[in-house]
Amino acid sequence: xxxxxxxxxxxxxxxxxxxxxxxxxxxxxxxxxxxxxxxxxxxxxxxxxxxxxxxxxxxxxxxxxxxxxxxxxxxxxxxxxxxxxxxxxxxxxxxxxxxxxxxxxxxxxxxxxxxxxxxxxxxxxxxxxxxxxxxxxxxxxxxxxxxxxxxxxxxxxxxxxxxxxxxxxxxxxxxxxxxxxxxxxxxxxxxxxxxxxxxxxxxxxxxxxxxxxxxxxxxxxxxxxxxxxxxxxxxxxxxxxxxxxxxxxxxxxxxxxxxxxxxxxxxxxxxxxxxxxxxxxxxxxxxxxxxxxxxxxxxxxxxxxxxxxxxxxxxxxxxxxxxxxxxxxxxxxxxxxxxxxxxxxxxxxxxxxxxxxxxxxxxxxxxxxxxxxxx
Amino acid sequence: xxxxxxxxxxxxxxxxxxxxxxxxxxxxxxxxxxxxxxxxxxxxxxxxxxxxxxxxxxxxxxxxxxxxxxxxxxxxxxxxxxxxxxxxxxxxxxxxxxxxxxxxxxxxxxxxxxxxxxxxxxxxxxxxxxxxxxxxxxxxxxxxxxxxxxxxxxxxxxxxxxxxxxxxxxxxxxxxxxxxxxxxxxxxxxxxxxxxxxxxxxxxxxxxxxxxxxxxxxxxxxxxxxxxxxxxxxxxxxxxxxxxxxxxxxxxxxxxxxxxxxxxxxxxxxxxxxxxxxxxxxxxxxxxxxxxxxxxxxxxxxxxxxxxxxxxxxxxxxxxxxxxxxxxxxxxxxxxxxxxxxxxxxxxxxxxxxxxxxxxxxxxxxxxxxxxxxxxxxxxxxxxxxxxxxxxxx
Ligand SMILES: Cc1cc2nc3c(=O)[nH]c(=O)nc-3n(C[C@H](O)[C@H](O)[C@H](O)COP(=O)(O)OP(=O)(O)OC[C@H]3O[C@@H](n4cnc5c(N)ncnc54)[C@H](O)[C@@H]3O)c2cc1C
Numbered sequence: 230x231x232x233x234x235x236x237x238x239x240x241x242x243x244x245x246x247x248x249x250x251x252x253x254x255x256x257x258x259x260x261x262x263x264x265x266x267x268x269x270x271x272x273x274x275x276x277x278x279x280x281x282x283x284x285x286x287x288x289x290x291x292x293x294x295x296x297x298x299x300x301x302x303x304x305x306x307x308x309x310x311x312x313x314x315x316x317x318x319x320x321x322x323x324x325x326x327x328x329x330x331x332x333x334x335x336x337x338x339x340x341x342x343x344x345x346x347x348x349x350x351x352x353x354x355x356x357x358x359x360x361x362x363x364x365x366x367x368x369x370x371x372x373x374x375x376x377x378x379x380x381x382x383x384x385x386x387x388x389x390x391x392x393x394x395x396x397x398x399x400x401x402x403x404x405x406x407x408x409x410x411x412x413x414x415x416x417x418x419x420x421x422x423x424x425x426x427x428x429x430x431x432x433x434x435x436x437x438x439x440x441x442x443x444x445x446x447x448x449x450x451x452x453x454x455x456x457x458x459x460x461x462x463x464x465x466x467x468x469x470x471x472x473x474x475x476x477x478x479x480x481x482x483x484x485x486x487x488x489x490x491x492x493x494x495x496x497x498x499x500x501x502x503x504x505x506x507x508x509x510x511x512x513x514x515x516x517x518x519x520x521x522x523x524x525x526x527x528x529x530x531x532x533x534x535x536x537x538x539x540x541x542x543x544x545x546x547x548x549x550x551x552x553x554x555x556x557x558x559x560x561x562x563x564x565x566x567x568x569x570x571x572x573x574x575x576x577x578x579x580x581x582x583x584x585x586x587x588x589x590x591x592x593x594x595x596x597x598x599x600x601x602x603x604x
Numbered sequence: 605x606x607x608x609x610x611x612x613x614x615x616x617x618x619x620x621x622x623x624x625x626x627x628x629x630x631x632x633x634x635x636x637x638x639x640x641x642x643x644x645x646x647x648x649x650x651x652x653x654x655x656x657x658x659x660x661x662x663x664x665x666x667x668x669x670x671x672x673x674x675x676x677x678x679x680x681x682x683x684x685x686x687x688x689x690x691x692x693x694x695x696x697x698x699x700x701x702x703x704x705x706x707x708x709x710x711x712x713x714x715x716x717x718x719x720x721x722x723x724x725x726x727x728x729x730x731x732x733x734x735x736x737x738x739x740x741x742x743x744x745x746x747x748x749x750x751x752x753x754x755x756x757x758x759x760x761x762x763x764x765x766x767x768x769x770x771x772x773x774x775x776x777x778x779x780x781x782x783x784x785x786x787x788x789x790x791x792x793x794x795x796x797x798x799x800x801x802x803x804x805x806x807x808x809x810x811x812x813x814x815x816x817x818x819x820x821x822x823x824x825x826x827x828x829x830x831x832x833x834x835x836x837x838x839x840x841x842x843x844x845x846x847x848x849x850x851x852x853x854x855x856x857x858x859x860x861x862x863x864x865x866x867x868x869x870x871x872x873x874x875x876x877x878x879x880x881x882x883x884x885x886x887x888x889x890x891x892x893x894x895x896x897x898x899x900x901x902x903x904x905x906x907x908x909x910x911x912x913x914x915x916x917x918x919x920x921x922x923x924x925x926x927x928x929x930x931x932x933x934x935x936x937x938x939x940x941x942x943x944x945x946x947x948x949x950x951x952x953x954x955x956x957x958x959x960x961x962x963x964x965x966x967x968x969x970x971x972x973x974x975x976x977x978x979x980x981x982x983x984x985x986x987x988x989x990x991x992x993x994x995x996x997x998x
Contacts, residue, residue: 231910298605501994502992509928523951540899596892
């Protein structure tokens, strides 16, 4: 049993912290916010040049070849700064399944450019069955339907999606840059101002090579990608909540009312301490899930992994909610002022809370898993 | 990072589990039904403690010079978990909190008689800190010890909630030795009072869940050899072991066991409408909430034990574990007892008791830990101060 990170991992954390503190500080983010879309290409490019986008991409494609646990350290730091970059969508939800399930041509085409920041691939892998796929006699596919909340679609070259078909589930890569009459993107405004789009596909053709997985393999790929994404979101939530709490502690320590710092009121200190305990719970349950996902070589402990990921997601939803509300409350008015950085954290916390399963739905899922175990 | 037990740790877990399953006799279970002996002290308890001493278990975490196995904090945590799960009223505070202090600060006589006695399973020590007017604010204690011309001490005062004092061999007493100290905690010294000293007496206090005692020290004369540590430097001895003590308070093992037993019970039983309980959404929800909380508790405890082994345990971590664990216990008992329902309230010895009335009893003792062992408000102050650098009031 060992709760520490190795030297390489600590270096990743430091490097990420350095880049974010220079390029994702409050001043810079005000500029990004003013641009109307929370994406900072310069920051993304800087992460690429430092090699951080390739942490978990094999060295044969120009990455560092480290494991998922190491990648999550970058993501936790991105959370600590609410960095306006698609770290999870691109590096986890899209790149990881491509690396594990795609054919060599697709890997060749995408993994290198993802690692060096030339290409952005996004993903939407919720099980909502809103896309339908039919295979032609020539082996190619036709996709119909529309989905919402596709993150960074306006910047991405391709999106990883799941669709239902007569052959079962398929996971496919849809190219977005094509000037196409059968594919339309409609931009959406989300609470956290992450660039989202509705994607409409009308008899949209997809080449057979772009099918990443089908049938049982597709279900496996989707479940795995979802688990990685949830675990990465939990890592992001850990960094995010921790920072919210630190900001709250610092602010209440200097803000005075009734002639003394508000932090010296016992009720204020107690509520902050509850936040500290909450974050400890989230952090540890997240580390457990990530560690299991990173080190498991086969499916022998699948139920343990499922449980750990679900539990981490429950904590993630609860803690994102609790920390963001208590931070705003203890800040008072400035906590909701768009000129003060806390608001970004709170909005992002709300998004993490509801992505890929709320606490309530995850609790139901865990309850079903428990019932199956004891039945 | 690798949050799994090593092969050695798993082997130890099996070893302790097997040992405890044999050790815990029916006679012991019978003896514990008597509230006087629920926390030990009966003849079977004494016999089994000696056996554990002889078999080397009490010294598990102790240095080799005491015949110990020098178990790491994680190994000690595993031991604690298995002993607690077995339901044996092992006196952890004697062996893990007071014992090591006596080994560090006691004189040769204390080491030979008391420390060796603890390791042999022959000595149990009660803790005499709290007083009627000194609870959370322990440093305000009034029990007074005055040194006589012959060097002996004269102790006068009253302690309250002195658990185990009705059968223990010694009382570990904190007494004021300097009335004029600049700060209250600077005038306190520690004494081991043999329970057969004629100046010592006790009366029973029956709480909701366990029996404890009021203890009295009346013109109690004590030779200076029973003083432990320097005069007026007792506070450090009281607080030195607190982190370690707090960790054994919140071991996740017993609640994990209850969770499993309730889940099995819900799989085997139906509600009044004939539906299997485990199929009800609310039952699954309650089990899921308990499991979610347990996972966090398990990891918090293991991480602490690991940090202790690395020498990196911080105050705020220890306090966070204490607050989280004790409050989670209360919540877990409620969620699990809801599943058992009304019949879950039938007491252990009555016909129809579910799971031997364990949860009914857990409910009754559940609240002690949130104010005992350093009340949770004070723990939260420690977290805000040491963990978040927030200034304190007052
Ligand atoms: C069953 C049982 C066994 C025990 N065993 C032992 C034993 O073996 N040896 C021993 O010495 N003691 C023992 N205790 C005593 C225990 O340690 C005390 O109950 C504990 O220290 C709290 O003291 P108190 O009960 O006087 O509560 P108080 O100190 O009166 O506190 C009551 C409440 O006031 C609030 N409060 C107090 N201080 C603060 C603060 N600074 N900030 C905010 N809120 C505050 C908290 O909500 C607290 O719970 C035992 C108690 C019980 C019930």
